[in-house]
Protein backbone atom coordinates (compact mmCIF):
# COMPACT_ATOMS: atom_id res chain seq x y z
CA UNK A 320 0.00 0.00 0.00
CA UNK A 321 1.12 3.51 -0.78
CA UNK A 322 0.64 6.33 1.71
CA UNK A 323 1.08 10.06 1.95
CA UNK A 324 2.25 10.95 5.45
CA UNK A 325 2.16 14.38 7.03
CA UNK A 326 4.38 14.14 10.08
CA UNK A 327 5.13 16.74 12.75
CA UNK A 328 8.88 17.46 12.73
CA UNK A 329 10.44 19.57 15.46
CA UNK A 330 14.10 19.63 16.51
CA UNK A 331 13.58 20.41 20.21
CA UNK A 332 11.25 22.12 22.68
CA UNK A 333 12.58 25.57 21.84
CA UNK A 334 12.32 25.54 18.06
CA UNK A 335 9.05 25.73 16.16
CA UNK A 336 7.96 22.62 14.31
CA UNK A 337 5.97 21.95 11.16
CA UNK A 338 4.25 19.19 9.24
CA UNK A 339 6.51 17.55 6.65
CA UNK A 340 5.21 15.43 3.75
CA UNK A 341 6.53 11.92 3.07
CA UNK A 342 5.54 9.42 0.38
CA UNK A 343 5.83 5.84 1.60
CA UNK A 344 5.45 2.83 -0.69
CA UNK A 345 5.42 -0.86 0.18
CA UNK A 346 3.50 -0.56 3.45
CA UNK A 347 1.82 -3.87 4.35
CA UNK A 348 -1.51 -4.03 6.08
CA UNK A 349 -0.18 -6.42 8.73
CA UNK A 350 2.32 -3.81 9.92
CA UNK A 351 1.45 -2.07 13.14
CA UNK A 352 1.34 1.71 12.97
CA UNK A 353 4.69 1.92 14.77
CA UNK A 354 6.24 -0.67 12.40
CA UNK A 355 5.11 1.53 9.55
CA UNK A 356 7.07 4.39 11.16
CA UNK A 357 10.08 2.07 11.69
CA UNK A 358 9.89 1.23 8.00
CA UNK A 359 9.83 4.92 7.10
CA UNK A 360 12.80 5.54 9.41
CA UNK A 361 14.87 2.79 7.75
CA UNK A 362 14.37 4.58 4.45
CA UNK A 363 15.19 7.97 5.99
CA UNK A 364 18.37 6.62 7.59
CA UNK A 365 19.48 5.04 4.31
CA UNK A 366 19.08 8.37 2.59
CA UNK A 367 20.99 10.17 5.38
CA UNK A 368 17.99 11.97 6.78
CA UNK A 369 17.18 12.35 10.49
CA UNK A 370 14.68 9.65 11.48
CA UNK A 371 11.30 10.54 12.97
CA UNK A 372 11.48 10.16 16.74
CA UNK A 373 8.44 8.82 18.61
CA UNK A 374 7.69 7.33 22.05
CA UNK A 375 7.18 3.57 22.39
CA UNK A 376 8.12 0.75 24.71
CA UNK A 377 6.09 -2.44 25.17
CA UNK A 378 4.32 -2.37 21.81
CA UNK A 379 1.65 -4.60 23.30
CA UNK A 380 -0.77 -1.99 24.62
CA UNK A 381 0.09 -2.18 28.31
CA UNK A 382 2.71 0.45 29.10
CA UNK A 383 1.14 3.68 27.86
CA UNK A 384 4.33 5.05 26.33
CA UNK A 385 3.15 5.26 22.74
CA UNK A 386 0.64 7.93 21.88
CA UNK A 387 0.21 9.70 18.57
CA UNK A 388 -2.47 11.99 17.28
CA UNK A 389 -3.47 10.25 14.05
CA UNK A 390 -5.83 11.83 11.54
CA UNK A 391 -7.26 14.17 14.13
CA UNK A 392 -7.91 11.58 16.85
CA UNK A 393 -5.84 10.44 19.85
CA UNK A 394 -4.44 6.95 19.04
CA UNK A 395 -6.14 7.09 15.63
CA UNK A 396 -9.48 5.86 14.38
CA UNK A 397 -10.05 2.68 16.43
CA UNK A 398 -11.88 2.67 19.76
CA UNK A 399 -10.17 1.25 22.85
CA UNK A 400 -6.82 0.89 21.07
CA UNK A 401 -3.40 2.36 21.80
CA UNK A 402 -1.24 3.54 18.89
CA UNK A 403 0.96 0.43 19.02
CA UNK A 404 -2.11 -1.80 18.69
CA UNK A 405 -3.36 0.03 15.61
CA UNK A 406 -2.55 -1.76 12.35
CA UNK A 407 -2.26 -0.52 8.81
CA UNK A 408 -5.31 -2.56 7.78
CA UNK A 409 -7.30 0.27 9.34
CA UNK A 410 -6.10 2.45 6.45
CA UNK A 411 -6.41 2.16 2.68
CA UNK A 412 -4.06 2.45 -0.23
CA UNK A 413 -3.58 6.09 -1.23
CA UNK A 414 -4.61 7.51 2.17
CA UNK A 415 -3.15 10.69 3.57
CA UNK A 416 -2.30 10.27 7.25
CA UNK A 417 -1.66 13.19 9.61
CA UNK A 418 0.64 12.26 12.50
CA UNK A 419 1.05 14.79 15.30
CA UNK A 420 2.27 14.63 18.91
CA UNK A 421 -0.16 14.69 21.85
CA UNK A 422 -0.68 18.27 23.02
CA UNK A 423 -2.33 19.88 26.01
CA UNK A 424 -1.74 20.85 29.63
CA UNK A 425 1.82 20.28 30.76
CA UNK A 426 2.77 18.10 27.78
CA UNK A 427 5.66 19.56 25.81
CA UNK A 428 7.08 18.29 22.55
CA UNK A 429 10.72 17.34 23.09
CA UNK A 430 11.41 16.23 19.54
CA UNK A 431 9.19 15.33 16.57
CA UNK A 432 6.42 13.12 18.02
CA UNK A 433 8.04 12.65 21.43
CA UNK A 434 6.57 14.46 24.40
CA UNK A 435 7.51 15.12 28.01
CA UNK A 436 4.84 13.46 30.15
CA UNK A 437 6.70 13.75 33.45
CA UNK A 438 3.83 15.88 34.81
CA UNK A 439 1.91 12.60 35.21
CA UNK A 440 4.75 11.18 37.32
CA UNK A 441 4.68 14.24 39.56
CA UNK A 442 0.91 13.87 40.01
CA UNK A 443 1.46 10.26 41.13
CA UNK A 444 4.29 11.38 43.43
CA UNK A 445 1.85 13.80 45.09
CA UNK A 446 -0.17 10.93 46.57
CA UNK A 447 -0.84 8.11 44.12
CA UNK A 448 0.52 5.44 46.46
CA UNK A 449 0.06 3.80 49.86
CA UNK A 450 2.74 4.89 52.37
CA UNK A 451 2.78 1.78 54.55
CA UNK A 452 4.10 -1.46 53.07
CA UNK A 453 1.03 -3.65 52.60
CA UNK A 454 2.85 -6.71 51.35
CA UNK A 455 2.17 -8.80 48.31
CA UNK A 456 -1.25 -9.10 46.72
CA UNK A 457 -3.36 -10.68 49.48
CA UNK A 458 -5.39 -13.80 48.93
CA UNK A 459 -8.50 -12.54 47.09
CA UNK A 460 -11.04 -13.77 49.64
CA UNK A 461 -9.13 -12.11 52.48
CA UNK A 462 -9.85 -8.56 51.27
CA UNK A 463 -12.91 -7.22 53.10
CA UNK A 464 -14.68 -5.94 49.96
CA UNK A 465 -16.97 -7.59 47.46
CA UNK A 466 -15.87 -9.01 44.15
CA UNK A 467 -17.70 -6.20 42.35
CA UNK A 468 -15.86 -3.54 44.32
CA UNK A 469 -12.52 -5.21 43.64
CA UNK A 470 -13.36 -5.40 39.93
CA UNK A 471 -14.35 -1.76 39.80
CA UNK A 472 -11.10 -0.74 41.55
CA UNK A 473 -9.29 -2.76 38.91
CA UNK A 474 -11.18 -0.98 36.13
CA UNK A 475 -9.79 2.30 37.47
CA UNK A 476 -6.33 0.80 37.91
CA UNK A 477 -6.28 -0.19 34.24
CA UNK A 478 -5.23 3.36 33.26
CA UNK A 479 -1.85 3.14 31.51
CA UNK A 480 -1.14 6.88 31.76
CA UNK A 481 -0.72 7.43 28.02
CA UNK A 482 -2.20 10.94 28.08
CA UNK A 483 -4.83 10.46 25.36
CA UNK A 484 -7.37 12.04 27.75
CA UNK A 485 -5.35 15.24 27.95
CA UNK A 486 -4.61 15.20 24.22
CA UNK A 487 -8.25 14.91 23.26
CA UNK A 488 -9.65 17.31 25.88
CA UNK A 489 -10.60 20.73 24.58
CA UNK A 490 -9.38 22.11 27.92
CA UNK A 491 -6.15 20.11 28.19
CA UNK A 492 -7.52 18.64 31.42
CA UNK A 493 -5.90 15.68 33.18
CA UNK A 494 -9.07 14.91 35.13
CA UNK A 495 -9.50 11.38 33.76
CA UNK A 496 -5.92 10.32 34.52
CA UNK A 497 -5.81 11.88 37.99
CA UNK A 498 -9.28 10.61 38.90
CA UNK A 499 -8.52 7.05 37.81
CA UNK A 500 -5.52 6.98 40.16
CA UNK A 501 -7.44 8.58 43.05
CA UNK A 502 -10.46 6.31 42.55
CA UNK A 503 -8.44 3.12 42.20
CA UNK A 504 -6.99 3.55 45.69
CA UNK A 505 -10.11 5.09 47.24
CA UNK A 506 -12.04 1.93 46.39
CA UNK A 507 -9.62 -0.41 48.16
CA UNK A 508 -9.34 -0.84 51.94
CA UNK A 509 -5.55 -0.35 51.75
CA UNK A 510 -6.04 3.09 50.20
CA UNK A 511 -8.84 4.42 52.38
CA UNK A 512 -6.66 5.70 55.24
CA UNK A 513 -4.92 8.29 53.07
CA UNK A 514 -7.83 9.00 50.72
CA UNK A 515 -8.25 12.63 51.78
CA UNK A 516 -4.65 13.80 51.60
CA UNK A 517 -4.20 11.81 48.40
CA UNK A 518 -7.11 13.54 46.67
CA UNK A 519 -6.06 17.00 47.79
CA UNK A 520 -2.37 16.42 46.99
CA UNK A 521 -2.85 14.95 43.54
CA UNK A 522 -5.42 17.57 42.53
CA UNK A 523 -3.15 20.38 43.73
CA UNK A 524 -0.31 18.92 41.65
CA UNK A 525 -2.59 18.48 38.62
CA UNK A 526 -3.43 22.19 38.86
CA UNK A 527 0.17 23.23 39.49
CA UNK A 528 1.22 21.47 36.28
CA UNK A 529 -1.14 23.71 34.31
CA UNK A 530 -3.80 21.24 33.20
CA UNK A 531 -7.25 22.71 32.49
CA UNK A 532 -10.70 22.33 34.05
CA UNK A 533 -12.97 19.37 33.35
CA UNK A 534 -16.09 20.38 31.36
CA UNK A 535 -17.56 16.87 31.47
CA UNK A 536 -17.66 16.63 27.66
CA UNK A 537 -16.67 12.94 28.12
CA UNK A 538 -14.45 12.95 25.03
CA UNK A 539 -11.66 11.45 27.18
CA UNK A 540 -13.48 8.18 27.87
CA UNK A 541 -14.27 7.85 24.16
CA UNK A 542 -10.59 8.07 23.16
CA UNK A 543 -9.09 6.20 26.13
CA UNK A 544 -7.37 2.99 24.95
CA UNK A 545 -8.28 1.38 28.30
CA UNK A 546 -11.86 2.71 28.19
CA UNK A 547 -11.51 4.31 31.62
CA UNK A 548 -14.93 5.68 32.58
CA UNK A 549 -15.68 9.33 33.37
CA UNK A 550 -17.44 8.09 36.51
CA UNK A 551 -13.91 8.14 37.94
CA UNK A 552 -14.04 11.93 37.60
CA UNK A 553 -17.34 12.04 39.52
CA UNK A 554 -15.66 10.02 42.26
CA UNK A 555 -12.62 12.32 42.30
CA UNK A 556 -14.89 15.36 42.68
CA UNK A 557 -16.69 13.59 45.52
CA UNK A 558 -13.40 12.69 47.25
CA UNK A 559 -12.19 16.28 46.84
CA UNK A 560 -15.35 17.81 48.29
CA UNK A 561 -15.45 15.29 51.11
CA UNK A 562 -11.83 16.03 51.97
CA UNK A 563 -12.45 19.79 51.90
CA UNK A 564 -15.48 19.50 54.18
CA UNK A 565 -13.95 17.04 56.65
CA UNK A 566 -10.53 18.70 56.77
CA UNK B 567 -10.95 29.48 44.41
CA UNK B 568 -7.38 28.47 43.64
CA UNK B 569 -8.12 24.95 42.39
CA UNK B 570 -9.80 23.88 39.15
CA UNK B 571 -12.29 21.79 41.13
CA UNK B 572 -13.28 24.64 43.45
CA UNK B 573 -13.92 26.92 40.48
CA UNK B 574 -16.04 24.25 38.81
CA UNK B 575 -17.97 23.74 42.07
CA UNK B 576 -18.84 27.42 42.03
CA UNK B 577 -20.02 27.14 38.40
CA UNK B 578 -22.15 24.14 39.30
CA UNK B 579 -23.71 25.62 42.45
CA UNK B 580 -24.52 28.98 40.86
CA UNK B 581 -25.77 27.21 37.72
CA UNK B 582 -28.10 24.92 39.67
CA UNK B 583 -29.37 27.86 41.73
CA UNK B 584 -30.17 29.68 38.47
CA UNK B 585 -32.06 26.60 37.28
CA UNK B 586 -34.13 26.59 40.47
CA UNK B 587 -34.91 30.26 39.92
CA UNK B 588 -35.97 29.57 36.32
CA UNK B 589 -38.51 27.01 37.53
CA UNK B 590 -40.09 29.62 39.82
CA UNK B 591 -39.93 32.21 37.04
CA UNK B 592 -41.69 29.88 34.61
CA UNK B 593 -44.45 29.10 37.08
CA UNK B 594 -44.96 32.84 37.57
CA UNK B 595 -45.14 33.40 33.84
CA UNK B 596 -47.89 30.83 33.49
CA UNK B 597 -50.22 33.56 34.79
CA UNK B 598 -49.87 35.21 31.37
CA UNK B 599 -51.92 32.31 30.01
CA UNK B 600 -55.00 33.22 32.10
CA UNK B 601 -58.04 34.91 30.46
CA UNK B 602 -57.06 38.55 29.61
CA UNK B 603 -58.87 40.40 32.43
CA UNK B 604 -57.69 38.03 35.10
CA UNK B 605 -54.17 37.74 33.66
CA UNK B 606 -53.57 41.51 33.84
CA UNK B 607 -54.65 41.92 37.46
CA UNK B 608 -52.99 38.82 38.74
CA UNK B 609 -49.70 39.28 36.87
CA UNK B 610 -49.35 42.85 38.15
CA UNK B 611 -50.15 41.80 41.69
CA UNK B 612 -47.58 39.04 41.42
CA UNK B 613 -44.96 41.48 40.08
CA UNK B 614 -45.58 43.77 43.02
CA UNK B 615 -45.23 40.89 45.46
CA UNK B 616 -42.00 39.74 43.83
CA UNK B 617 -40.43 43.19 44.19
CA UNK B 618 -41.63 44.10 47.67
CA UNK B 619 -41.49 40.91 49.77
CA UNK B 620 -38.44 40.94 52.07
CA UNK B 621 -37.65 37.23 51.74
CA UNK B 622 -37.81 37.41 47.96
CA UNK B 623 -35.56 40.50 48.00
CA UNK B 624 -32.86 38.52 49.80
CA UNK B 625 -33.18 35.71 47.27
CA UNK B 626 -33.00 38.18 44.40
CA UNK B 627 -29.66 39.55 45.64
CA UNK B 628 -28.37 35.99 45.81
CA UNK B 629 -29.58 35.60 42.28
CA UNK B 630 -27.79 38.69 40.96
CA UNK B 631 -24.62 37.51 42.70
CA UNK B 632 -25.01 34.05 41.13
CA UNK B 633 -25.35 35.43 37.63
CA UNK B 634 -22.31 37.66 38.06
CA UNK B 635 -20.18 34.93 39.68
CA UNK B 636 -21.26 32.33 37.11
CA UNK B 637 -20.43 34.64 34.21
CA UNK B 638 -17.14 35.87 35.70
CA UNK B 639 -15.92 32.37 36.50
CA UNK B 640 -17.11 31.14 33.10
CA UNK B 641 -14.69 33.68 31.63
CA UNK B 642 -11.86 32.76 34.03
CA UNK B 643 -12.30 29.04 33.30
CA UNK B 644 -12.57 29.52 29.55
CA UNK B 645 -9.39 31.64 29.41
CA UNK B 646 -7.42 29.15 31.53
CA UNK B 647 -8.71 26.21 29.49
CA UNK B 648 -7.76 27.95 26.28
CA UNK B 649 -4.19 28.32 27.60
CA UNK B 650 -4.07 24.67 28.71
CA UNK B 651 -5.28 23.48 25.32
CA UNK B 652 -1.91 24.51 23.81
CA UNK B 653 -3.24 25.54 20.42
CA UNK B 654 -4.70 22.28 19.15
CA UNK B 655 -3.81 20.28 16.08
CA UNK B 656 -3.22 20.84 12.36
CA UNK B 657 -5.83 18.19 11.59
CA UNK B 658 -8.44 18.07 14.32
CA UNK B 659 -11.37 15.65 14.49
CA UNK B 660 -11.71 15.69 18.28
CA UNK B 661 -15.24 17.01 17.87
CA UNK B 662 -16.44 13.53 16.91
CA UNK B 663 -15.95 12.36 20.51
CA UNK B 664 -18.36 14.72 22.30
CA UNK B 665 -21.65 16.58 21.67
CA UNK B 666 -21.09 20.09 20.28
CA UNK B 667 -23.07 21.87 22.98
CA UNK B 668 -20.83 20.44 25.71
CA UNK B 669 -17.90 22.17 23.98
CA UNK B 670 -19.64 25.51 23.40
CA UNK B 671 -20.95 26.25 26.91
CA UNK B 672 -19.22 29.62 26.88
CA UNK B 673 -20.79 30.71 23.57
CA UNK B 674 -24.22 29.48 24.66
CA UNK B 675 -23.74 31.28 27.98
CA UNK B 676 -22.82 34.49 26.15
CA UNK B 677 -26.08 34.34 24.18
CA UNK B 678 -27.93 33.88 27.48
CA UNK B 679 -26.04 36.81 29.00
CA UNK B 680 -26.93 39.02 26.03
CA UNK B 681 -30.55 38.03 26.47
CA UNK B 682 -30.40 38.77 30.19
CA UNK B 683 -29.17 42.32 29.52
CA UNK B 684 -32.05 43.05 27.12
CA UNK B 685 -34.59 41.26 29.32
CA UNK B 686 -33.53 43.06 32.51
CA UNK B 687 -33.50 46.44 30.74
CA UNK B 688 -36.95 46.03 29.25
CA UNK B 689 -38.83 44.59 32.22
CA UNK B 690 -36.80 44.67 35.43
CA UNK B 691 -35.33 48.16 34.94
CA UNK B 692 -38.59 49.57 33.56
CA UNK B 693 -40.50 48.17 36.51
CA UNK B 694 -38.10 49.48 39.10
CA UNK B 695 -37.06 52.83 37.64
CA UNK B 696 -39.34 53.56 34.66
CA UNK B 697 -42.68 55.38 34.84
CA UNK B 698 -45.25 52.66 34.25
CA UNK B 699 -48.99 53.31 33.92
CA UNK B 700 -51.13 51.91 36.72
CA UNK B 701 -53.79 49.25 36.30
CA UNK B 702 -57.34 49.30 37.78
CA UNK B 703 -56.08 48.11 41.13
CA UNK B 704 -53.42 50.81 41.29
CA UNK B 705 -50.53 48.42 40.64
CA UNK B 706 -47.83 49.12 38.06
CA UNK B 707 -49.08 47.71 34.78
CA UNK B 708 -46.17 45.46 33.75
CA UNK B 709 -48.65 43.16 32.03
CA UNK B 710 -49.35 45.70 29.24
CA UNK B 711 -45.60 46.28 28.70
CA UNK B 712 -45.03 42.53 28.40
CA UNK B 713 -47.94 42.01 26.01
CA UNK B 714 -46.83 44.97 23.91
CA UNK B 715 -43.23 43.70 23.68
CA UNK B 716 -44.32 40.28 22.49
CA UNK B 717 -46.22 41.92 19.64
CA UNK B 718 -42.93 42.53 17.83
CA UNK B 719 -41.74 39.65 15.69
CA UNK B 720 -38.02 40.38 16.16
CA UNK B 721 -38.59 40.21 19.91
CA UNK B 722 -40.22 36.80 19.61
CA UNK B 723 -37.35 35.64 17.42
CA UNK B 724 -34.77 36.93 19.87
CA UNK B 725 -36.50 35.18 22.76
CA UNK B 726 -36.74 31.93 20.86
CA UNK B 727 -33.04 31.95 19.91
CA UNK B 728 -32.03 32.83 23.48
CA UNK B 729 -34.07 30.00 24.96
CA UNK B 730 -32.78 27.48 22.47
CA UNK B 731 -29.31 28.54 23.62
CA UNK B 732 -30.43 28.10 27.22
CA UNK B 733 -31.85 24.69 26.32
CA UNK B 734 -28.54 23.43 24.96
CA UNK B 735 -26.66 25.07 27.86
CA UNK B 736 -28.79 23.15 30.33
CA UNK B 737 -28.91 19.93 28.31
CA UNK B 738 -25.23 19.63 29.17
CA UNK B 739 -25.17 21.87 32.23
CA UNK B 740 -27.62 20.20 34.58
CA UNK B 741 -26.14 16.71 34.66
CA UNK B 742 -22.65 18.16 34.38
CA UNK B 743 -23.26 20.20 37.52
CA UNK B 744 -24.10 17.07 39.51
CA UNK B 745 -20.99 15.37 38.16
CA UNK B 746 -18.88 18.39 39.06
CA UNK B 747 -20.20 18.33 42.62
CA UNK B 748 -19.43 14.62 42.75
CA UNK B 749 -23.07 13.77 43.45
CA UNK B 750 -23.45 11.21 40.70
CA UNK B 751 -23.55 7.74 42.23
CA UNK B 752 -24.15 4.87 39.84
CA UNK B 753 -27.58 4.14 41.33
CA UNK B 754 -28.74 7.68 40.65
CA UNK B 755 -26.91 8.39 37.40
CA UNK B 756 -29.80 7.50 35.08
CA UNK B 757 -32.25 9.38 37.25
CA UNK B 758 -30.08 12.51 37.36
CA UNK B 759 -29.28 12.39 33.65
CA UNK B 760 -32.86 11.97 32.47
CA UNK B 761 -34.40 14.37 34.99
CA UNK B 762 -31.84 16.92 33.79
CA UNK B 763 -33.11 16.45 30.26
CA UNK B 764 -36.72 16.60 31.47
CA UNK B 765 -36.12 19.84 33.37
CA UNK B 766 -34.36 21.30 30.32
CA UNK B 767 -37.27 20.41 28.05
CA UNK B 768 -39.87 21.86 30.41
CA UNK B 769 -37.95 25.13 30.85
CA UNK B 770 -37.10 25.55 27.16
CA UNK B 771 -40.53 24.72 25.78
CA UNK B 772 -42.28 26.67 28.56
CA UNK B 773 -40.31 29.87 28.04
CA UNK B 774 -40.65 29.69 24.23
CA UNK B 775 -44.36 28.88 24.17
CA UNK B 776 -45.57 31.68 26.45
CA UNK B 777 -44.43 34.64 24.26
CA UNK B 778 -45.81 32.87 21.17
CA UNK B 779 -49.12 32.33 22.96
CA UNK B 780 -49.24 36.01 23.90
CA UNK B 781 -48.48 37.01 20.32
CA UNK B 782 -51.33 34.96 18.89
CA UNK B 783 -53.79 35.87 21.62
CA UNK B 784 -53.23 39.64 21.76
CA UNK B 785 -51.80 40.61 18.39
CA UNK B 786 -53.72 38.54 15.87
CA UNK B 787 -57.03 39.92 14.60
Ligand code: HEM
Pocket residue numbers: 532533534535574577578580581582584585588633636637640641643644671672674675676678679682735736738739740742743744746747
Ligand atom coordinates in the same frame (compact mmCIF):
# COMPACT_ATOMS: atom_id res chain seq x y z
C1 HEM C 1 -24.66 34.72 32.27
C2 HEM C 1 -24.46 33.98 31.21
C3 HEM C 1 -23.87 32.60 31.32
C4 HEM C 1 -22.62 32.23 30.96
C5 HEM C 1 -21.58 33.11 30.33
C6 HEM C 1 -22.48 30.82 31.27
C7 HEM C 1 -21.35 30.06 31.03
C8 HEM C 1 -21.16 28.77 31.42
C9 HEM C 1 -20.03 27.97 31.11
C10 HEM C 1 -18.84 28.40 30.28
C11 HEM C 1 -20.19 26.77 31.69
C12 HEM C 1 -19.29 25.55 31.56
C13 HEM C 1 -18.15 25.54 32.46
C14 HEM C 1 -17.20 24.48 31.97
O1 HEM C 1 -17.41 23.96 30.87
O2 HEM C 1 -16.27 24.18 32.66
C15 HEM C 1 -21.43 26.80 32.36
C16 HEM C 1 -21.92 25.77 33.08
C17 HEM C 1 -23.16 25.75 33.60
N1 HEM C 1 -24.11 26.75 33.47
FE1 HEM C 1 -23.88 28.54 32.66
N2 HEM C 1 -23.62 30.36 31.81
C18 HEM C 1 -24.49 31.42 31.85
C19 HEM C 1 -25.76 31.40 32.31
C20 HEM C 1 -26.34 30.32 32.85
C21 HEM C 1 -27.70 30.29 33.29
C22 HEM C 1 -28.71 31.42 33.15
C23 HEM C 1 -27.87 29.04 33.80
C24 HEM C 1 -29.08 28.43 34.41
C25 HEM C 1 -30.28 28.67 34.17
C26 HEM C 1 -26.62 28.32 33.71
C27 HEM C 1 -26.42 27.03 34.16
C28 HEM C 1 -25.24 26.33 34.09
C29 HEM C 1 -24.99 25.01 34.64
C30 HEM C 1 -25.98 24.16 35.40
C31 HEM C 1 -23.67 24.66 34.35
C32 HEM C 1 -22.95 23.38 34.71
C33 HEM C 1 -21.82 23.56 35.67
C34 HEM C 1 -20.86 22.40 35.57
O3 HEM C 1 -20.49 21.98 34.46
O4 HEM C 1 -20.43 21.91 36.59
N3 HEM C 1 -25.72 29.11 33.12
N4 HEM C 1 -22.02 28.02 32.18
Ligand code: FES
Pocket residue numbers: 374375376377378379380381382383384385386401402403404
Ligand atom coordinates in the same frame (compact mmCIF):
# COMPACT_ATOMS: atom_id res chain seq x y z
S1 FES D 1 4.06 1.01 23.39
FE1 FES D 1 3.32 0.33 25.32
S2 FES D 1 1.20 0.79 25.12
FE2 FES D 1 1.91 1.23 23.13
